[in-house]
Amino acid sequence: EVQLVESGGGLVQAGGSLRLSCQASGLTFDDYGIGWFRQVPGKRREEVACIPYGDENPTYYAADSVKGRFTISSDSDKKTAYLQMNSLKPEDTAVYFCALIWRARACVDTSMDYWGKGTLVTVSS
Secondary structure, eight states: OOOEEEEEEEEEETTTEEEEEEEEEEEGGGGEEEEEEEOOSSOOOEEEEOOSSSTTSSOOOOGGGTTTTTTEETTTTTEEEEEEEOOOOOOGOOEEEEEEEEEEEOOOOGGOSEOOOEEEEEEEE
């Protein structure tokens, strides 16, 4: 059974940092692109960042608002993806999800193969 379990969310003051983790199991981690998404209740889910499958496809940050503040990374040995979030702002408040997509050059919300249940990040002003 494939499982993705996010952790690391919580309440933080504006300007603070959090590191989210996404532990995968039940699959060959290296066969997948990795994406982080976020969703505010009542709003559409937003792609944040992606590590596509394949070394020739560069990591990218889909949300302009996070560029320079968030960093996506992964550890294949640990089957874990990370999202380091610095200089957090109240508008970063959302439920953050990790998701995997099999051998894809991009992370597409509607095409991701597996999703975690999400972790809540709340940034106070």
